[in-house]
Amino acid sequence: MKHPTILILFISLHTIIGFVNLDAQPLISFSKNDYKAASQNWSVSCGNSGHMYFGNSSGLLEFDGISWQLYPSPNASIIRTVAVDSARVYTGGYRELGFWERSDNNKLQYFSLADSVKSQFGTNEEFWSIFTTKNQTIFHSFAGIYLYENEHFSIIKTGGFINFTTLIKDTLYVSIYNEGIYRVENKQLVPVIEDEFLKDKYVRFIAKNALTGMLYIGTESDGLFSYNSNNGQFSTIAANLQSFFKTNKINHGALTNEGNIIIGTILNGIIAFSEQGxxxxHYNNENGLQSNTVLGISFDRFNNIWLALDAGIEYLANTPVNCYKNYIEKDIGAVYSGALYNGDLFLGTNQGLYVKRWDEPNSKFSLVDGTQGQVWDCEIIDNHLFIGHNKGTFISSGNNFSLLSDYSGAYNIKRHPRQQDVLLQGTYNDLIVYRKTQDGWKMSNTISGFNNLTRFIEVDHLGNLWASHFYNGLYKIRLNDELDNVESVIKYDKFEDGPEQLGHLNVFKIENQIVITTGHQLYTYDVLRNTIVPFSFLNGAVGDFKAANRMVPGPNHHYWFVSDKGIAYFKIYANDVSRINFYPKQLFENHLIPDHENIVQLNDTTAMVCLENGYMLLNLNNHYEGTEIELHEIQLRQVNAANKKGDQFPLRIKNNTISLPHSLNNLTLRYSFPLLNGEKVRFQYKIPGLYAQWSALSAHPTIELSRIPSGTYTIEVKAVNNWLKSSKIHQLKLIVNAPWYQTTYAITGYSLLMIGLMLGLKYITSRKIKLKEKRKREEKEKELIQLKNEKLSSELSYKSQKLASSAMSIIKKNEFLLSLKAKMKKHKEYLGNRYPDKYYQEVIDKIDENISGQDDWQLFEANFEQAHEAFLKTMKKKHPELTPSDLRLCAYLRINLTSKDIAPLLGITVRGVENHRYRLRKKLGLTAEDNLTDYILNA
Structure with a gap:
């Protein structure tokens, strides 16, 4: 599932702003970069499908809970107002009013109504409000009321300035400046309030209290009032806020189901309050609102509040995100611990200790001077705040902090259960003892005999000190009575029934019993057997959280468990274990600090989760776990089919069924899920017959299917929230028709083709017989030619062998004669005159004559010419200056003889052969780079 341009709801959220009061609604902002239109939004309305529509300066904006769609205004003007009924979206602006309807491709198409009433328009007629009832649609301009019913208009011209209209239970209320407030009955204005009290007041808000029948009237610059129709009296509402209203100008208002009043101002954002004030x-641009000017207010079907602003769009989720609030703090680093101390919220981060007032949520955190660096732990003990720091341990003294110990890497600090005036602490290297004196807490001593990096420590009911090393296992340490020396240390490398690799071990206490986490299951210390065993009872009671790696105690027998699945809040008392809350890891968007996950319970109703980019506050009174999504079903917004070339064709869905030709068997489906409750959702699909298992979760609500085989399928799609709860499954029947070559027409064609083939088979067979006979004759001729060629090849091979034999015979003979000649010379040298010169020379001449014998050469030449036809003739023709001796050398080179082999044939030394080769190269005109043998072989 993928779509690179889709804006995913709550993924692109800029910031979620919250207050200390966790009942306040969180604010979610959408800017023009999100919805890709103008900054200015004039109005907002919710459709029956849950889609939201906005009148924007660039046109009509539609939001389906997942993605935005802009429809440019028909005359390029500002859309001032928008309203939705069951089938249409009505819009209005400058001298323009009309409606939008869905086309076959699920896009909105505009139809103008202006031509039918344009004759009634004033020079600057502009429509500012639209309301829809069961029978009619009402358009409001400053000069008139346009009632559209049964495709026809009825117009009410008041003659006065209509500065505000609103719909209360299908009755239109109209405020005419300096005249009063009226309601429309039977296309006539009926007075509701005609009182001097409203003189010179611009009404911007009218609502009716369902219980008392009182009218609430908000004026632009004069405040907020209630009107009692029984006695005609006006009363001030929320007197404590009157100066706020007068200063910041009321522009819009709304009444919630709970009876709270919401006022949107021109200068100071939005404020919600009770009738009593x-x-x-209160949101403005100092605590998250993009603009202080509120141009439109509306509710969606889940009672979430939507604001159209002078710059941007805001969303205030009604439920369920008030169970948590995410605070992103960019400048303080990763949060490792924290504490709510004396009305201040302290955060221990990798950059130092930060603080701000708890009751001033919009204030900024400031760094506590002198605490720069890594903070590991914040603990409140005896109304003192202890800070475990990389530099050592700090302790609060009033509003200041002093260094209690300079032993670096101060991790976990615990009160000794048997000695209330003693604290024990693990550090990078040492175990430290602190004692309470008349002057307060003081460092007493380090414990000799144990030097290890100790992250968590606990003391059991027997006085044993349990220490978990960050990387290297678990230790049980027995201390002496003075707590300054170790009497014994037992290291546990393997647990009973435990895995070979235990991973990180951490030690905690639950209900005064030692609990050891391994990331697989929980273990405890069996005193009677003096060994560590699986904690069977707790493993069974906490379910998947037996694989927890961190536990944090809360008040009144409550405990926090942190695992790879998330965070769970349990109440554990005696043999009763109950899970109170569960927060899946997806809720934290991968911002928990690996191996340093931590949660700090600030008070009975609020806990803080430490994150690498800030912190999250959890409302412990809200037990929501995402089940609301199970009541809703996602919606199919758009279907496109594509051919092999990628050409897109929008499809219309009939009876939740799509039928495709095989040539368009590439499908793109886009879904929406307008359950707007502040939760992030992802999508999964499966198609039995194609993809039997649910796909991986994807933030993109688009399914792309390629080359779908012919057949009938059911596409199942669902939305999944951070709590891993699923929506109802949306099912779409898909029929991919068989390709053309599998249709009835194609089968008929195949039959006709077979008949044609059978009719032509006889003709083809007879031709094959004739061709076969012709082929046999040709094959016989080929065999004769092949035999001739084989014979010639055999003769050539024989001649080559004969030539080689001849050459080798001459070489051996000449080698013998040369050897004989050499011996004769030695004999002559030895015998001198005793061997007469006459006889000696006669023998030598005879040997020389046989070495360079013409008969040998003629025999070789005859064999050579048979094997290498016309080679010598060709060489003579190309190089007439070659001598017979040169030609003989060429012949020997042609049969690839070496200089050593050629020397006996020519009756000279190898050096003589090399000199002869050099002279031959010059006669042949070869360069130094040319190879003589190659030249001869290729001639």
Whole structure:
């Protein structure tokens, strides 16, 4: 599932802003970079399908809960107002009003209504509000009310300036400046309030209290009032906020189902409060709102609040994200620990200790001077805040911190269960003892005999000190009574029934019993057997969280378990274990710090999860676990088929079925899921017969299927939230028709083709017989030619062998004669005059005559010419200056003889052969780079 341009709801959220009051609604911002239109938004409305529509300066914006779609305004003007009924989206602007309907490809198409009433328009007629009822659609301009019913208009011209209209239970209320407030009945204006009180007041908000029948009236610059129709009296609402309203100008308002009033201002954002003036929340551009000017307010079907702003769009989720709030802090580093101490929120980070007031959520964190560096632990003991730091241990003294110990790498600090005036602490190298004196807590001593990096420590009911090394196992340490020396140390490398590799071991206490985490299951210390055994009871009671790697105690027998699956909050008392809350890891978006996950319970209702980019506050009173999604089904927004070339064709869905020709068997499906409750959702699909298993979770609501085989399938798609709960499954029937070559027409064609083949078979067979006979004759001729060639090849081979034999015979004979000649010379030298010169010379001449014998050469030449036809003739023709001796050398080179082999044939030394080769190269005109033998072989 993929789509590179889709904007995923709540993935592209800039920031989630929250207050200390976790009941306040979180704010989610969408800027023009998200929805790809103008910054300015004038109005907002929710459709029956859950889609949201916005009147934007660039046109009509549609948001389906996953992606945005902009439809440019028909006359390139600003769309000031938008309203939705069951089938249409109505919009209005400058001298333009009309509606949008879905086309076959599920896109909105505009139809103008202006031509039918343009004659009634004033010079600057502009529509600012639209309302839909069961029977009619109402358009409001400053000069008139346009009632559209049964495709026809009825127009109410008041003669006054209509500065505000609203719909209350299908009744239109109209405020006319300096005249009063009216309602529309039977296409007539009926007075509701005609009172001097409203003189010179611009009404911007009218609502009705369902219980009392009181009208709430908000004015631009004069405040907020209630009107009692029984006695005609006006009363001030939220007197404590009147100066706020007058200063910041009321522009819009709304009434919630709970009876709270929401006011959107021109200068200071949005504020929600009760009729008595109790402020629920207030957002402006200092705490997350993109613009202080609110141009439109509306509710969606889940009672979430949507704001159209002068710059951007805001969303206030009603449920369920008030169970947590994410605080992204860019400048303080990764948060490792924290504490709520004396009304201040402290954060221990990798950059130092930061603090701000808990009751001032919009204030900035400041660094506590002198604490720069890694903070590992924040613990409140005896109304003192202890800070475990890379530099040592700090302790609070009023609003200041002093260094209690300079032993670096201060991790876990614990009160000794048997000695309330003693604290024990693990560090990078030492175990430290602190004692409470009349002057406060002081470092007492280090414990001799144990020097290890100790992350977590616990003391059991027997006084044994348990210490978990960050990398190297678990130790049980027995201390002396003075707590300054180790009496014994037992290291545990393997547990009973435990795996070979235990991984990181951490030690904690639950209900005064030692609990050891391994990442696989929980272990405990069996006192009677003096060994570590699986904690069977707790493993069975906590389910998957037996694989926890961190535990944090909370108040009143409550405990936090942290594992790869997320964080769970348990109540454990005696033999009763119950899970109170569960927060899956997906909720933290991979921002938990690996191997340093931590959660700090700040009070009975709030816990803080430490993150690498800030922190998250959990509302412990809210037990929501994502089940709301199970009541809803995703929606299919768009279907496109494509051919092999990639050409796209939008399809219309009928009865939740798609039928495709085989040539368009590439399909793209785009879904939406307008359950707008602040939760991030991802998507999965499966297609039995193609993909039997659910696909991997994807943030993109688009399915792309390629080369779908012919057949009938059911495409199943669902949405999954961070709690791993699923929506209802959307099913779409898909029929991919067989390719043309498998149709009835194709089969008929195949039959006709077979008949034609059979009719032509006889003709083809007779031709094959004739061709076969002709082929046999040709094969016989080929065999004769082949035999002749084989004979010639055999003769050539015989001649070559004969030539080689001849050459070798001459070589051996000449070698013998040369050897004989050499011996004769030695004999002559030895005998001198005793061997007469006459006889000696006669023998030598006879030997020389046989070495360079013409008969040998003629025999060789005859054999050579048979094997290498016309070679010598060709050489003589190309190089007439060659001597017989040169030609003989060429012949010997032609049969690839070496200089050593040629020397006996010519009756000279090898050096003589080399000189002869050199002279031959010059006669042949060869360069130094040319190879003589190659030249001869290729001649």
């Amino acid at each position: 109790e402020i629920k929340y």
